[in-house]
Amino acid sequence: MEWLFDFMQRYPRVRELEADCADGLFDGLVDTHVHGNPDSLGKRSQDIVDIALDYARRRSRAIVHKDHHYSTVGVAQVAQRHVDHLLEQGRIEHRVEVYGGLPLAYTTDPGFVATAAASPFMRMIFMNAIHGEVLVDGGKVLPAVQDIIRIAADHRIPITVCPPNHSAKYGGADDYPIVATLVECIGRLGAKALLDQPVSAYTVDQIVHLASCGALVGIFCYPTIPDVIKAPVTDPDLTKAVIDAVGVERCVLGSDKGYLLEPDAVHAMRLLLRLLLVWGYSEGQIRTMAAENGARLLFG
Template structure:
């Protein structure tokens, strides 16, 4: 039995207490074109039982704000607040300020720049062996959603950033390349966007440790997907030591841990958080530091009240 497994077993009550008030700002519950192990409502029930304060569902193909509103209206017994956002892939028209305005007006919390349709993602996909689970011969493959015209941001991206500033939603980098993230985030700050999330520098986006520190110094939270670090996750590409290096690079005060789970055949989102806390305990982080990474920081970046 590993140290993490021992801690998870012997300190389950402590882990449960640390997770009271937790926020999962990046979780892939369903329904979705891709197979999901749990839907938004059932996950809200699971997280409510565990004492989570909030969750933000993320789907690569649609805005989940209407699902979140139905759950809020028809299940007042749930103590976990359910939110969503929008990912700017082909299905919603790419960089679509109209869709972003609508998402914000309906309570959305996060706007993700392109993921499956990011130029960087499509290049990464060629050598990664990864294929979107929804890919079939009857569906078009994702096509690139460009952010730049030469070395300048496209007009629709500037329009998007102005909308972001007006709505107060958080802007997450998605799967664009780290070099693009630096330019977009710098312009976003100039235009009054106050909430920035650097999405999983550990995978896909081509970020070095220096890149990650630079973006954190710009005022962004650095969000790490537990799915890439945990033993038992089918998406694991990184070690516990890698997680510690990333956290120590910017500090617990600038780090967010999300599950990035909900897919079939792997850890559940709650298991991901429980093992994530056990991992952090094994790495020597205090209860307060872990609460910052699993609750306080995410609550701040989505503007969670109460």
């Protein structure tokens, strides 16, 4: 109870807002980090079609389906076809765009990435996925990985950079030097970077530096919002400190939830939008993070 009373004292807006306060903020929203079935890590509570339809009903713009081990590009194409079919039948009123991506798990073969990049449903490369390949050695980005970054730049495909602690192949190496080397290389080669779960791995000052190198900062429901299956990673106030330090112009939203003991993607996102309102961000600032920056990341 001490946490509850302290939170309400620091953020009195939590007593003032209505239950529907975040509903309008879904309009045009881009969820850059969606987990749903099929998923290689374990059963999720929804498949990607269900998640897409939840967002379509809230008039969101796009979602990106992530898996740590295999491509979600084909799944995205099938899900999009189903969404479009329902739209044509008049069973939904709004089209949400569904995209997939490719994790660098098992291989860093540039040809593998180049083949996927030819698909219009390919909108993300995931670096340092769980069990992902080593991308930086001796303080340098490996040549094959540099080629992948060039492919991403040529096709304007963003790169999500996960903390290296996701992969045991780094042998417990410090997260920040590896990610800083990657982000600096991504910026130098003209590609777009998105930091995955930065508040779980780096200090605020480190995140500010990564953003200064051109990276957008992922403000995700996990780890900002604790749940049962994943232990609390950070004080949610750290997320607010990061937003204030880098500015809303550098922040992008994502759900990153969906296990059976977690909220569904849309419900988690609604909690995050409410939290941003409680913290005192204006609707305009939240739309910048929820819609404008996500669109710039995916389509800019």
